[in-house]
Every structure is written in structure tokens, then in C-alpha cells.
Amino acid sequence: MNLPDTADVVVIGGGITGAATAAAAAARNASVVLIEKETGPAREGSGRAQGSLRVQGRHGSEFPLAQEALRLWAEAVAEADFEFVRGGNLYFCTSEDELPILQHLVSQAHTAGLAEVQLLDADQVREIMPCATGPFLGAMWSPVDAQCQPEKGTELYIRRAEKSGAHIGFGVKATRLVENRGRIVAVDTTVGRVHAGAVVAAAGVWTPHLARTVGLRIPIMAVIMSELETRPVEPLFQQTIRAFGFGARQRPNGRVVVSAGLNAKVTHSVTLADLSGVRYWLPRAMSFRNNVKVAVDIAGIMRQLRHRSVLSTDLVPHESPEPPCDRPLVHSALDRLAAVVPDLKGVAPVRYWGGLIDLTPDGLPVIDGQVGPDGLTVITGLSGHGFTLGPVLGEIACDLALNGHTNRDIEPFRLSRYRGKVSQPEMMI
Numbered sequence: 001m002n003l004p005d006t007a008d009v010v011v012i013g014g015g016i017t018g019a020a021t022a023a024a025a026a027a028r029n030a031s032v033v034l035i036e037k038e039t040g041p042a043r044e045g046s047g048r049a050q051g052s053l054r055v056q057g058r059h060g061s062e063f064p065l066a067q068e069a070l071r072l073w074a075e076a077v078a079e080a081d082f083e084f085v086r087g088g089n090l091y092f093c094t095s096e097d098e099l100p101i102l103q104h105l106v107s108q109a110h111t112a113g114l115a116e117v118q119l120l121d122a123d124q125v126r127e128i129m130p131c132a133t134g135p136f137l138g139a140m141w142s143p144v145d146a147q148c149q150p151e152k153g154t155e156l157y158i159r160r161a162e163k164s165g166a167h168i169g170f171g172v173k174a175t176r177l178v179e180n181r182g183r184i185v186a187v188d189t190t191v192g193r194v195h196a197g198a199v200v201a202a203a204g205v206w207t208p209h210l211a212r213t214v215g216l217r218i219p220i221m222a223v224i225m226s227e228l229e230t231r232p233v234e235p236l237f238q239q240t241i242r243a244f245g246f247g248a249r250q251r252p253n254g255r256v257v258v259s260a261g262l263n264a265k266v267t268h269s270v271t272l273a274d275l276s277g278v279r280y281w282l283p284r285a286m287s288f289r290n291n292v293k294v295a296v297d298i299a300g301i302m303r304q305l306r307h308r309s310v311l312s313t314d315l316v317p318h319e320s321p322e323p324p325c326d327r328p329l330v331h332s333a334l335d336r337l338a339a340v341v342p343d344l345k346g347v348a349p350v351r352y353w354g355g356l357i358d359l360t361p362d363g364l365p366v367i368d369g370q371v372g373p374d375g376l377t378v379i380t381g382l383s384g385h386g387f388t389l390g391p392v393l394g395e396i397a398c399d400l401a402l403n404g405h406t407n408r409d410i411e412p413f414r415l416s417r418y419r420g421k422v423s424q425p426e427m428m429i
């Protein structure tokens with residue numbers, strides 16, 4: 001792998017955040033090197049997402065970013081087919097006790113200026129989605145939301161970056177951020193050093209390992225979320241769907257992608273790394289104890305003991321192993337979806353997968369260009385809903401890397417918020 005030994009911007013990570021950053025920086029005539037440890041793009045979070053591009057159902061501080069990102073996704077349609085469909089998003093309410101939560105989400109959306117978000121009764125929902133003939137009470141409806149096939153969306157940004165002259169290094173792992181007199185000056189990689197004017201660390205769940213090489217602590221917990229995909233069925237619905245217990249979208253090829261939806265149960269492998277974040281995670285673990293399946297990762301602990309570190313970059317796998325899928329959970333999600341959409345009863349799954357999510361204690365992303373040495377931007381902690389934001393995160397990272405500031409409001413996402421009292425998210429995911 002021959003990479004230039006100097007670049008204006010070195011981007012670490014070939015998921016949607018890194019790809020969009022490389023594309024934005026190269027389009028602004030910066031010389032760019034993107035480093036990705038896997039042999040292609042979107043092999044971790046970004047290639048495993050459900051592909052729902054939604055504004056609604058996130059914290060109000062993220063609404064402006066999500067709205068801008070959706071606009072950028074829609075513009076990208078002219079460039080390539082990435083299965084973009086603007087079908088809107090329905091949050092189903094299947095029991096009385098869920099209603100106040102949806103009412104709260106609607107009022108949050110209205111406060112943030114999303115006037116088009118509405119609470120519909122079951123008959124109104126069936127006008128939008130006639131196949132929803134099973135029992136439910138109503139749904140929160142956002143007509144502007146969309147969906148796409150996430151690995152294709154990421155590839156689009158990688159191609160855009162390459163066309164604008166960025167160098168993409170697949171199969172190259174970043175091993176250390178190099179600092180000199182308070183400024184980031186280079187990235188050490190498995191194929192040598194790349195000198196850098198600025199560095200964007202967009203390495204998903206592994207970002208804390210890189211950050212640690214310059215003394216930074218970023219509280220991220222890696223959890224696994226599960227998905228399945230069915231065999232193709234006749235076209236039934238174009239909306240993305242979320243509810244307590246199921247989430248889904250139907251691809252243009254007829255396959256239905258299903259997750260456990262709102263507040264989904266996730267899996268976490270406990271290692272020694274968890275000890276250092278107890279202050280952040282204990283309150284969240286108590287609130288969401290029914291949402292996390294915990295298993296002790298003995299092999300992981302042994303590796304940490306061997307390396308005498310819980311955050312050494314030696315512990316970052318060159319090619320990540322397949323995260324296990326919780327099949328009973330996604331089967332039950334498919335059954336619950338089929339109760340609302342009876343045409344899906346008995347439809348066989350043909351693919352299962354799990355994906356690592358970079359969870360933060362408050363469920364909000366970390367987007368910051370004022371952490372650690374000058375010239376370092378960190379974007380991580382997208383907490384299970386960051387694929388949507390990718391295009392705008394790329395613009396923000398590029399602003400921070402090239403100009404040192406951005407006009408978008410990133411104050412709620414600064415790392416320094418963890419110095420004070422950490423707020424609790426309303427949902428697990």
C-alpha cells in the first residue's frame with residue numbers, strides 16, 4: 001500500500017463519517033489521506049445499519065444536523081443509486097402506555113420547528129400504509145424521513161472522495177496519533193507514518209483507543225445490535241417503521257430489514273475497560289437494566305492483561321470478527337411486525353447480522369475539534385442513529401480540520417460536557 005507521506009487532512013475510518021469527511025475536504029481542494037483498517041468501506045457500523053434516514057425520534061439538539069443531512073442525502077441521488085427512498089417514518093403505538101412517550105416526542109419535534117411531525121390515529125395511518133391491517137392504536141408520522149442501503153451510501157462518498165483526489169488506504173490500521181508541542185503532526189500506521197496538517201478520528205467504537213495515544217479519554221461503550229433481512233416479498237410499504245419491539249423498512253428489491261426497534265435490547269461484552277467508566281455507565285445501566293444482555297468477555301480480558309492496557313491500539317482488530325446476532329430477539333421483532341402487517345406472517349429470514357454501536361453515556365454524539373492537541377477533530381459516539389447524520393458530519397469535520405471552527409451548533413456535542421453531571425437519554429437506542 002503506497003500512501004502519500006504527507007496530507008493536509010488525514011481521516012481515520014472508512015465508515016460514513018470518515019468517507020463524508022474525506023469527500024468534503026477533497027472537494028475543498030485539501031490533500032486527503034483516508035486510512036481504513038478493513039479491506040473495504042463500511043465494514044463496521046456503517047455497513048450494518050438498518051438504513052433508516054430519520055429526523056424524528058432523536059434528541060432536539062440533533063434535529064438541525066439531521067435535517068441538513070437528509071437534504072444532502074436527497075441531493076446525492078443524482079450521483080448514484082443507493083436505494084434512496086423518501087417514504088417517511090412511522091413510530092407505531094401498540095399499547096396505551098406508549099402513547100405519552102409518542103406525545104412527548106411529537107411536542108419535542110414541534111418545539112424544534114418540525115411542524116410536519118404529527119400523531120395519527122390507526123385509520124389515518126392505514127391511509128398512508130394500507131398493509132397495516134393488524135391491531136395498533138396510532139403512530140407518530142414524519143413525512144420527510146427516508147431510507148437507503150447503507151453500504152451503498154458509504155461507497156458513494158468514498159467514490160466522491162476519490163474523484164476529488166483523496167487517497168484511500170484500505171487494509172491500513174492507524175496505530176498512534178503523533179503530537180508535537182501541543183499540535184497533532186502525524187499518524188503512525190501499519191504501513192508507516194503520514195504527516196498531517198489536521199487529523200479527523202472517525203473510527204467508530206475504536207476511537208477511544210486512538211484518542212488514548214494523545215492522553216484523551218472518551219467514554220464509549222461498544223454494544224451489539226441485531227438485524228435480519230427476509231426473502232423478497234411483494235411491495236408493501238415505503239415508510240421506515242419504529243415501535244417498541246420492532247423496527248423495519250422494505251428495500252426496493254422487496255426484502256424487509258427488521259430490528260428490535262425503539263429501546264431495543266443490546267448485548268455488551270464486559271472487559272476491564274468497563275471499570276474505568278463506572279461513573280458514567282452505572283446510572284445508565286440501572287435505568288436500562290432490562291435492555292442490556294451482559295456477557296463476560298474472558299478472551300478480551302486476557303488480551304488486555306497481556307497488553308497491560310485496556311485501550312492500546314494493539315487491541316483494535318485489523319479485521320473485526322462478525323458480531324453475533326441475537327436471533328431470538330429479531331425473530332420476535334419480525335413476529336411483532338407481522339402482527340401489525342399480517343402479509344409478513346411466515347415470511348422467512350434469509351440473512352442475520354449484528355453490528356457494534358458506539359454508545360455514549362447520554363446517547364448524544366461526540367463532535368469536537370477542541371479536544372487534546374490542536375488540529376485533532378474527533379467524531380464518535382453516534383449511539384446507534386448516526387448513519388443519517390453522516391453527510392453533515394463530514395462537512396463539520398472538514399470545517400473543523402481546515403478552518404478550526406464550524407457555523408453549525410456543535411456545543412451540545414463537545415467532549416467537555418462529561419466533566420459535569422451527565423444527563424440520561426430517554427431511550428437505550
Ligand SMILES: Cc1cc2nc3c(=O)[nH]c(=O)nc-3n(C[C@H](O)[C@H](O)[C@H](O)COP(=O)(O)OP(=O)(O)OC[C@H]3O[C@@H](n4cnc5c(N)ncnc54)[C@H](O)[C@@H]3O)c2cc1C
Nearest residue numbers: 013015016017037045046050051052174204355386387388
Ligand atoms: C445494527 C445497527 C443498526 C443501525 N441502524 C441505523 C439506522 O437505521 N439509521 C442510522 O442513522 N444509524 C443506524 N445505526 C448507527 C450507524 O450505523 C452508525 O452510527 C454509523 O454508521 C457510524 O458511522 P461511523 O463512520 O462514525 O463509524 P463506523 O461505520 O463504525 O466506521 C468506523 C471505521 O473506522 C475503522 N477504524 C477503526 N479503528 C481504526 C484504526 N485504528 N485504523 C483504521 N481504521 C480504523 C473501522 O474499521 C470502521 O470502518 C445502526 C447501527 C447498527 C450497528
